[in-house]
Amino acid sequence: MAPELVLSGGTVHTPNGSGVADVAVRGGKILGVGSYPDAARRIDCTGLDVLPGVIDSQVHFREPGLEHKEDLESGGRAAVMGGITAVFEMPNTNPNTDSVMRIQDKLDRAYHRMYCDHAFYVGATAENAPELADLERIPGTAGVKIFMGASTGNLLVAHDPELARVLASGTRRVAIHSEDEDRMNARKGERVEGDPSSHPVWRDDESAMLSTKRILRLAREAKRPIHILHITTPAELELIAQHRDIATCEVTPQHLTLWAEDAYPRLGSYAQMNPPIRSKAHRDGLWHWLQQGVPDVLGSDHAPHTKEEKAKSYPASPSGMPGVQTLLPLMLDHVAKGNMTLERLIDMTSSGVQRVFGLVGKGRIATGYDADFTVIDRKGRFTITEDWLESRCGWSPFTGMELEGRVVGTIVRGHTAMWEGQLGERAQGEPLRFAGAL
Secondary structure (H helix, E strand, O other): OOOOOEEEEEEEEEEOEEEEEEEEEEEEEEEEEEEEOOOOOOEEEEOOOEEEEEEEEEEOOOOOOOOOOOOOOHHHHHHOOOOOEEEEEOOOOOOOOOOHHHHHHHHHOOOOOOOOEEEEEEEOOOOHHHHHHHOOOOEEEEEEEEEEOOOOOOOOOHHHHHHHHHHHOOOOOOOEOOOOOHHHHHHHHOOOOEEHHHHHHOOHHHHHHHHHHHHHHHHHOOOOOEEEEOOOOHHHHHHHHHOOOOOEEOOHHHHHOOHHHHHHHHHHHOOOOOOOOOOOOHHHHHHHHHHOOOOOOOOEOOOOOOOOHHHOOOOOOOEEOOOOOOOOHHHHHHHHHHOHHHHHHHHHHHHHHHHHOOOOOOOOOOOOEOOOOEEEEEEEEEEEOOOOOOOOOOOOOOOOOOOEEEEEEEOOOEEEEOOOOOEEEOOOOOOOOEEHHH
């Protein structure tokens, strides 16, 4: 069969390694890798790298209910502008995503309105625990999300009996926000009015470690795999390394790039997120364990708020920052600086995501897989500016940074979602498929 599209002459990164080749596409799937001189359409990738489509497995796109911050369409635009071909979106919207009706509502809102492919987490509550085994099997769901701390609505599941009931309902890997709610409540007096640098003092290392120890024990008792999100302390990664049979984990570009001694004086509440940006020693410790192979995936934890909201005096200022559009550029710059290899980055943003979550047809350049590609110029330099950002919030903590490694194009199932800063003609994002929800 003749290909409908060929990406020609780029350095293609496949499970067999990397090399200059053509990638042929037909019917939204990869037809093959090799030499394909004939095609209805060709994209010249000479001098560029063709990666498997990059996946961001933690974003908050705020729809429904908080569309003044972001919505599915604007978040999807930001994603593909940053080279992201698929996202997993979180349930702490208004209303929360915690029922069949609310999952279906998000799927309906997103279909061919988002530029990237997508899946939606189901939020665990004390009330819906018995239903989670059925809810996690709805096509298009990324699984169950537990907030052990820092929740909205009724999504807080903070104590062991409720956590055990949630873990007992279903079989898919459960995503965890791991901070100990009781300890944080007891330490609210550590917050200093007008001083966001007190944020990591309040939400200290022990708040994270206590929670992570608890969820590892409960997961083992329930024989339920878990995925611990946005790890911020090296001690947690050292602990998780001893529980690889039951736990996977994520780190974020923010925690690998920013550090407290610089970020809070420079950015103020724009550096405020949960779990917090911590010290330079913490950041360096995360890199140590990343280089030891412990974190499985990178997620942006894209969580936008308006400038007006972030300008409120701490602690009235909300926690969270945008990041879906800057995830890949930041990490490509870390590759250029020698902090990680491109192969490790590919593993943490494509094949690793597929492996951890059981994604179907995504995560690698191989015959029969979806034709999802992120095309980059490893030597290209650019500066993050507000006019480049697509997020409705209109800001980034990384504005002004000059980076080495530029995203050239984003191709989703053979459709050009973005090329050289120009969005595709129309959004064609569709639900992701998972082995646990077919």
